[in-house]
Amino acid sequence: MAVQLPGTFMQRMKELLGSEEEYQKFADSYLDAPYGGLRINTLKIPVDSLLALSPFKLEPIPWCPTGFYTQEGVKPGKHPYYHAGLYYIQEPSAMAPVELLDVLPGERVLDLCAAPGGKSTQIAAKLQGQGLLVSNDLHPERTKALAKNLELYGVRNGIVLNENPDRIAAAFPGFFDKILIDAPCSGEGMFRKDEDMVKQWDPGTPAKYAAMQHEILQSAAAALAPGGTIVYSTCTFAIEENEGSIGEFLSAHPQFELIPVGGRGSFSPGFGEMAGAARLWPHRVKGEGHFMAVLRHDGSGRPEVEAESPLLAAARREKAPKGKAARAAGRGEEAKGKGGRASGKSGRSAVAGHSPLGEETVLAVYADFITEQLGMQPPGHPVLFGDHLYISPLPKEKLNGLKTVRPGWYVGQVRNGRFIPGHPLATALNPAESVRSLSLSSLNGEAVSYLKGETLAIPRERLSVKDGSGLKGYVLVCIDGYSAGWGKWQDGMLKNEYPAGWRWT
Template sequence: MTVRLPELFVARMRTLLGDEFDDWLASYAAPRRYGLRVNTLKTDGESYRMRSPLSAGLKPVPWAEAGYYYSEEDRPGKHPHYHAGLYYIQEPSAMAPAELLNVQPGHRVLDLCAAPGGKSSQIAAKLKGHGLLVANDNARERTKALARNLELAGVRNAVVLNEEPERLVPVFRAFFDRILVDAPCSGEGMFRKDESMIADWLRHPAAHWTSMQREILRHAAEMLAPGGVLVYSTCTFSPEENEERIAELLAERPDFEVVPVPPAHGWAPGRPDWVSLEGIEHRHVEAVAGTVRLWPHRIEGEGHYAAVLRRQGGDSPGLNVGVAPQDPAETSGSGKPDRPRLKTRPNAGRRGNGGKAGKRGHAMSGQEADPTEVWRSFRAEVLPGLGDLPGRLIAVGEKLYAQPAGVPDLSGLRVVRHGWLLGEARRGRFAPSQALAMGLAAEDAARRVEYGADEPEALKYLKGETLPLEPERLNLRPVEDGRQPDEAGYALVCIDGYPVGWGKLRDGLLINERAPGWRWM
């Protein structure tokens, strides 16, 4: 494969790279490498590799936990395991920034430029269900993919926002233990992967992005707690978007320092000699040697840049700093919601009709059932094996969420997901969400229907078809009072033991309840 690179770009890279230029240019004629990351919220990476259904097997990505190379002909996005959230298809170099962030269970983490969600789901796997992930993107349409990818991965402890970084600062000032800024950039490192980015580069060269990156970094720095770690990354080669942005931040923020990245995996150090900013002290320029560049001629992956920054004060970057204790007012001793504090968006679902149903649902009234009570009834009958929920229950209109502990007041912010979306309370009944199904384990459910990934019924279910229910596929477990559940009602549908959605058992049929937007087209 040969990529037609812009002449201006090639000329500049020749000047920057010198003796390495020929090797770098030759990399564009080599086949690109493909990667996926096994979702360790659902399965162990190495054991999954050993039993992977992909024909050519999986080769580990050396810098990423549970990251693997696969062959192009495998097409893992077409396998049912993808739709069960067992892995995320991700370019190998793009796995590096979240690894460098050194997330530990219990941390408060912000992914500031998060869509479409690959790095957010990687962070969530490292949190292991403990702590808080705030995934934000300022592009409204892109937050749809962000929320869906987190739900597909079965993430329970995330809040998804759609805001400009500066609007987050008053709410989250000095709040986060870890922040990832995977900044919008000119994308030079992705030209081999996606040639359409060349056209974007011709329209918007590096100078278009630098002011945006500068402001994003400044706002991110305000939200990092003392002792916390911020990783800044791009998928471009441009020094103006990489080393210069870091040197400038160090000059502005004396409380920030570079945490040097040890040389490994064929990674190269940052280049202080490429910084041409005026008025920056020599020590700040030299510090960028501790940042890292991933070059496509040195590694099996595309071009990337990353800098690890620490805000001085607090604990060391490797420690579990700033962990939010669980609010005793939010949970009982068992961790289950105890008199959860309900929050309903003002006028949610109303259209000036005196409380009657709006387009997307009906308003709460004194005669209607408390949505948390409707949920508890559903949980007792359908999910007797479900353990403690994260944080507290909150209601937003008809929707019910389990929101992670420690989330501040989000009033005034554009919230896409307030937490783990459990479902909706409608006319005294609870309708479970696709997100709820994807965050469950098979054994949580009172009724479970099992298919194998290689069986035609699995594909039919994923496409939204209603199926005849063969008795041997139905697994029942006792509900809370020890009685057997009825062979009718909601069932969790699983493929190879992993949940993929809901169905309703009725008259010998499995009525497909997989959300329409999730169906395999």
């Protein structure tokens, strides 16, 4: 693959890299095809289990224990396992920032520039269903993909916002243990992967983004709890957006220090005084260009911060192992129906709606559904948007005044006096949590038929039904044992409840 790069960009890279040999290796890397990768979703499946099931060859990515290279020409998005949320297709270098964030179960984490959701799903897997994930993006259209990805990958403890960073900081001062800033940037590191980034670039682009990055860092500092950590990342090479932005931030915030991560393993050091920052170069690793910096608060002011939970304290002591399967899941769904689009409108809080039936009635109908259909009680705070019910990791008052796309895990709606479970409820469950379940095979075409929305002939003996329960009701439909959606079984036929907006095409 040959990419036509701007001459001014290449001249700057020659000066940046220093030697002719290093520059030539960099230039030659643009003749290669970009690397593909996927990251296993340990909310739904352990790494070893996915490797045993995988129909395609996977090669480990050195900086991400759940990440793997895929071979050129392989299309993992065209397999039922993708639709069951067992892995996220992600550029390999983009997996590195969350690994540096070192998220522990039970922490409160903010992904400030989150769309389309790859890094948020990675954070969610590390939280193992405990604590809180707030995923934000400033662009309303991009939050739709963000919300849908969190739903597909079974995130139960997530909230999606469409806000300016400074408003989040005002609503959550000193609140988050960890904050990820995958900052908007000039995208120079993606030139090999996305030629549209080349077309949009001009010599003034880095300076424009550097000003924006400064404001985002300011807001993140205000929202971070004392002693917390910020990981700042970009996919660009420009010093003014990388070492320059971090140097300016540290000068203005003496309570922060740069934690050295550069110059070890696959991570090359940053430039000058920012050698502790990390760079991924496309001619040195199998991935695109990235910059990362880990910023740690010194802990001053900690007495004013809410005491951490015993669960989180234990996790910190034990340094809980990463990559373990966790049965956490789900999130919101569209207030209009079963599809995966965002329900909150720009400028409107999703927690502001009121049900004409009354909250007590909706919760009573939901409680009946839980008793009849599920083997568990989803923990959290009930939040109503009209007759649509979310289970939120935060009390609804905490979101008042914020543009909220998803206030929590979307579990369903009340219609004609009955509770209709949402698709994100299904994708977040495991078979043991449903009274009725059915596993379809990925090998004989029946899983694809289900994903296309087709009705299936299913004999009674294939259903798994808990003792004392009848056949009438919703069935959790799984693919090789991993949840994918709802169905209803009657007289040997499975009525398909897979939403039209999610179907296999």
